[in-house]
Structures are given as C-alpha cells and as structure tokens.
Amino acid sequence: PLEIWHIGGPVVKGFGRGSKVLGIPTANLSTKGYSALLSEHPSGVYFGWAGLSTRGVYKMVMNIGWNPYFNNTEKSIEPWLLHEFDGDFYGEELRLVIVGYIRPEANFTSLESLIAKIHEDRRIAERALDTPLYLKYKDDPYLKGSS
Ligand code: ADP
Ligand code: MG
Structure with missing residues (x-):
C-alpha cells in the first residue's frame, strides 16, 4: 500500500557537510514535532516533492x-x-510530500561509495517521480505552504 506523508518547516542549519564534503546539499528540517512520525518510519532514503514557499515545487530525494x-x-x-x-x-518554509521509499540506511566503507549510492538514489527518484503514480502529488496543495 502506498502511504503518503507530509512534513514541513523552516530550513535549518545542519553540520554543513552535505555540500562541502559530498557535493550534495541537503536542506535540513527540524525534527521537533516529528519524533512520533520519524519513529514510525524506518531510517533510509525516500523520495517525493519539495515546495519552497517563494520559489516553486521540485523533485527531491531524502535521507532520514x-x-x-x-x-x-x-x-x-x-x-x-x-x-x-x-x-x-536557510529560514525559508519548506514543505515535503514523501511518496516513496528507495532503501534502508546503510553504512559505507568509503566516501566515494556513499556518493555513488546517493547519485544512484537520485536517478531512481528522478525516474519514479516522472511516472503518473507519483507525478500527481506535485499538485498537492500542502506544497504551496499556506495550509
Ligand atoms: P547544512 O548542513 O547546513 O544543511 P548543507 O551543506 O547540507 O548544509 O547545505 C544545505 C543548504 O544549501 C540548504 O539549507 C540550502 O540553503 C542550500 N541549498 C542550495 N541548493 C540546494 C539543493 N539543491 N538542495 C538542498 N539544499 C540546497
Ligand atoms: Mg544539510
């Protein structure tokens, strides 16, 4: 069964490792208020749609x-x-509609293999989000930010 979930809030500062070490920036959300939701969902890589209040709606791939x-x-x-x-x-309202799960979180023996895996995840997410099953959630009103 397909379960869709929604999370949002202002983009917060992380450790600054996403873009600096990996070449992959990640817009961190505060986990405050989401502890129940997070414990219900396994750690791993998910994909879906991201709405930035002043900019638009974009594909996203996400580690939790x-x-x-x-x-x-x-x-x-x-x-x-x-x-x-x-x-x-930073500070902008970010809304996520999470529509699919790619894989559990894994450990890697090298940064190169971690980066290669994330790029593979990105290709999977890109392709999946073009299919009608997932494309339709791009219009979810939650992404626009006012609800
Ligand atoms: P941090 O540890 O503070 O999250 P990152 O190195 O992960 O730092 O960089 C994330 C920041 O980069 C985001 O908060 C956002 O402001 C910016 N950013 C620019 N492009 C992107 C993108 N394509 N996806 C996510 N964040 C991006
Ligand atoms: Mg980050």
Whole structure:
C-alpha cells in the first residue's frame, strides 16, 4: 500500500557537510514535532516533492536517519532538492510530500561509495517521480505552504 506523508518547516542549519564534503546539499528540517512520525518510519532514503514557499515545487530525494558514516547521534531529515539554485535558502518554509521509499540506511566503507549510492538514489527518484503514480502529488496543495 502506498502511504503518503507530509512534513514541513523552516530550513535549518545542519553540520554543513552535505555540500562541502559530498557535493550534495541537503536542506535540513527540524525534527521537533516529528519524533512520533520519524519513529514510525524506518531510517533510509525516500523520495517525493519539495515546495519552497517563494520559489516553486521540485523533485527531491531524502535521507532520514542517523547518517552512520558520520556517526550522528540524532536523527535528521535531509532532502536534496533536485534543482540548481543560485544560493542558500536557510529560514525559508519548506514543505515535503514523501511518496516513496528507495532503501534502508546503510553504512559505507568509503566516501566515494556513499556518493555513488546517493547519485544512484537520485536517478531512481528522478525516474519514479516522472511516472503518473507519483507525478500527481506535485499538485498537492500542502506544497504551496499556506495550509
Ligand atoms: P547544512 O548542513 O547546513 O544543511 P548543507 O551543506 O547540507 O548544509 O547545505 C544545505 C543548504 O544549501 C540548504 O539549507 C540550502 O540553503 C542550500 N541549498 C542550495 N541548493 C540546494 C539543493 N539543491 N538542495 C538542498 N539544499 C540546497
Ligand atoms: Mg544539510
């Protein structure tokens, strides 16, 4: 069964590792208020649609979890928006509609294999989101931000 879930809030600062170390920026959301939702869903890689209040709606692929490669002690929500932006958008309202799950969170023995896997996840997300089953959620009013 297909379960769709929604999370949103202002884009917060993370550890600054997404873009600096991996070449993959992730717009972190605060996990405050989402602990129940997060414990209901396995850690891993998800995909869906991301709405930025002042910009538009974009495809996204997202890690939810502990980032074992970096030994994080707190769960994080980290969507990579599949679009080239001119600059940062910290503080902007970000809305996510999560429509699918790709794989469980895994540990990697090298940064290269982690990066390669994330790019494979991105290709899977890009293709899946073009199919009618998932494309229709691009119009979800939640993404527009006022509800
Ligand atoms: P942090 O650890 O603070 O999240 P990152 O290195 O992960 O830092 O960079 C994320 C920031 O980069 C986002 O908060 C956002 O402002 C910006 N950014 C620019 N382009 C993107 C994108 N395509 N996807 C996600 N964030 C992006
Ligand atoms: Mg980040």
